[in-house]
Amino acid sequence: MRFFPMPFHSLMLFVVWLLLNNSVSAGQMVLATFFAITIPWLVKDMRDEHPKIRRPFLAIRYILMVMKDIVVANVEVALLIVGPIKKLQPGFVAIPINMTSDLGITVLASTVSLTPGTVSAEVSKDKTWLYIHALHLDDEKALINEIKTRYEAPIKEIFGC
Amino acid sequence: MLIWTITIVAVCICIALILNLWRLIQGPSVSDRILALDTMYINTIALILLYGMYMGSALYFEAALLIAMLGFVSTAALSKYLLRGDIIE
Amino acid sequence: MPLFLEIIVCVLLLIGGLFLLVGSYGLARLPDIYMRLHSPTKASTLGITGVLIASMILQSYLQDFVSIKELLITLFLLITAPVAANMIAKTAIHHEIKPLNKTRGKALVDSMRNRDNPPK
Numbered sequence: 360m361r362f363f364p365m366p367f368h369s370l371m372l373f374v375v376w377l378l379l380n381n382s383v384s385a386g387q388m389v390l391a392t393f394f395a396i397t398i399p400w401l402v403k404d405m406r407d408e409h410p411k412i413r414r415p416f417l418a419i420r421y422i423l424m425v426m427k428d429i430v431v432a433n434v435e436v437a438l439l440i441v442g443p444i445k446k447l448q449p450g451f452v453a454i455p456i457n458m459t460s461d462l463g464i465t466v467l468a469s470t471v472s473l474t475p476g477t478v479s480a481e482v483s484k485d486k487t488w489l490y491i492h493a494l495h496l497d498d499e500k501a502l503i504n505e506i507k508t509r510y511e512a513p514i515k516e517i518f519g520c
Numbered sequence: 521m522l523i524w525t526i527t528i529v530a531v532c533i534c535i536a537l538i539l540n541l542w543r544l545i546q547g548p549s550v551s552d553r554i555l556a557l558d559t560m561y562i563n564t565i566a567l568i569l570l571y572g573m574y575m576g577s578a579l580y581f582e583a584a585l586l587i588a589m590l591g592f593v594s595t596a597a598l599s600k601y602l603l604r605g606d607i608i609e
Numbered sequence: 610m611p612l613f614l615e616i617i618v619c620v621l622l623l624i625g626g627l628f629l630l631v632g633s634y635g636l637a638r639l640p641d642i643y644m645r646l647h648s649p650t651k652a653s654t655l656g657i658t659g660v661l662i663a664s665m666i667l668q669s670y671l672q673d674f675v676s677i678k679e680l681l682i683t684l685f686l687l688i689t690a691p692v693a694a695n696m697i698a699k700t701a702i703h704h705e706i707k708p709l710n711k712t713r714g715k716a717l718v719d720s721m722r723n724r725d726n727p728p729k
Contacts, residue, residue, distance in 0.1 A: 378678045382576075406639030429688055433655040437628060440635035440648050449644050452719075453727040461640045472691030473654070477692070478646050480698040492698065496648045522610070522667075525619040529626035529660070531671040536633035543637050544670075551642050551701040558693055559636055559649040565682065566629055566660045578668050581678060593683050599696035603703055609661075 364403040409462045413519040415465040421513045428474045436476055437497055450496035451480075454489045455502050456511060463518045464489070470510050477502070526574050533567050554598050561591030614670060618663045625659025627656050628652045641709045642701045650694040 376391040377383060408490055439447065458464055464486060468479040471491055481490040493502060537560060544556040565584045572580030612718025665679040702721050720727050 375681065378681055381674065381676055381678055405692060423630060429651075430655065433651050434626065436651045437631045440631055440639070440652065444638070444640065447644070448711065449641075449709060449712065451708070451717040451721070453717055468695065469688070469691040472650060472694050475649065476651075478643075478650060478694050478698060480624055480643075480695065481721045481724060483720075483726050485726070488726055490717060490721045490727075492643045492646070494644060499713070520618070521619060522615055525622050525643045529622045532626035536630045539633040539637040549642060549701065549704060549706050551697050551704065551706065552645065554700065555642070555649060555697050556636065558697070559633060559653055560647070562653045562657055563629055563633065563684070565686075566625065566657055567677075569660055569664045573664055573667050574673075576671055576678065578672060580663075580680075581668075585682055585685075588685055590694060592685075595693045596696055599693075599700045602700045603696075609726060 363407075365399040369399050372398055397501065407461075407491070410460045410518045412517055414517050417513060418517045421517060425470055425474065432474045439476070446495075447495050448497070450493050452477075452491050452493060452502060454491060454498055454506055455487060456489050457487065458515060458518075459486075459509070460518055461486075463514050467511055467514050470514075471506060474510075475505070477485060477506075490501070523574070526570055528576075530567065530570050533563050533570070537567075538564050550602060554595060554602075557598075558595045561587055565591075588606065610670060614666065618667050621659050621663035621666070623655045625661075625663065628656030628659065630656075632656060641712075643698065643708050644695050645713075646698055646701075654686060654690045657686055664714050679706055 373391045373395040376394055377387060381385050454469065456464065458467070466484060468482070468489060471479045471489070472476050475497060477487060477491045477493045479491050482488070483490070491506075496502065540560045540563065542558050544553055544560070548551065565587050568580050568584045572578065572584075576588065629652070632648045635652065636645055638700030639645045639648065661679045661683045666674040666675060670681070702718065705722070708718065709716060717727055
């Protein structure tokens with residue numbers, strides 16, 4: 360671990376460098392390895408502590424589920440946009456969250472922004488409430504329940520926080 | 521068939537850009553204008569990629585990547601600047 | 610170019626262009642800033658993903674090399690779009706822009722601005 364203080368980031372740097380150059384020739388491999396070792400070594404003191412991913416398989420399943428939801432939600436939102444505006448019932452909702460890590464809250468807020476017709480707007484100071492804006496709000500309770508069970512519970516399990 | 525599709529999609533994106541420009545001019549608040557710029561750069565990425573496909577060249581990808589990065593950074597910087605104008609950071 | 614590949618590229622391009630157009634149409638059409646935020650963050654992201662995947666397939670065919678660097682832009686946009694939307698929403702809230710009258714939960718806007726807990 361002395362050469363790779365951030366193994367995941369090293370792997371990502373290596374892959375992204377090869378992708379950007381679109382080649383797997385020996386010279387590019389050497390250069391990519393060089394970057395994968397030196398850049399994490401230079402920046403390892405600058406980063407904050409984040410919780411580790413405890414359940415990698417659950418994380419992959421979560422990503423696939425979110426991708427499917429993005430497509431479904433996009434079609435729904437597109438239909439809402441093209442449909443009659445007068446029938447839309449926008450609304451603000453406060454969702455109680457109980458997560459301790461910043462990374463978990465960020466992932467949850469980003470997921471909420473990308474998926475079910477909602478945009479996350481603000482987090483309260485003590486990080487216990489997430490404020491969101493919904494484009495079409497039928498049932499407040501159902502929306503809160505859906506976000507808590509469908510998105511928050513897996514994130515808590517993945518990061519173990 | 522491919523050339524025709526590219527032309528049709530390019531027309532769609534140009535109409536989208538005109539709608540963004542209308543929102544950029546119309547306003548009414550600064551946030552609307554930032555949002556319009558943000559959408560404009562996404563549409564521009566699509567237009568550049570389409571041109572690259574039309575010419576059959578991969579060179580335009582780098583331009584698209586640069587626009588994506590600069591667009592996000594400028595949106596974040598503009599929002600941050602406007603937020604700092606308030607007492608609450 | 611084989612016909613089936615051409616059809617796949619054309620369909621992806623058309624879907625992408627349609628979603629980009631719908632996103633911008635919503636931006637011009639919806640009545641207040643909080644509602645306008647929805648259309649570019651969602652519809653435009655899916656639209657650009659469609660165009661990028663089409664470009665990926667076409668360039669891979671043209672260069673006889675699997676060109677997956679377009680995925681970099683897709684990933685970058687998927688990560689940054691919610692962040693940009695969140696910052697614009699914050700700006701709108703801190704500038705005290707009034708939401709539409711029929712919006713539910715308008716009382717929350719004040720506590721949002723001060724980042725307090727919602728009123729009971």
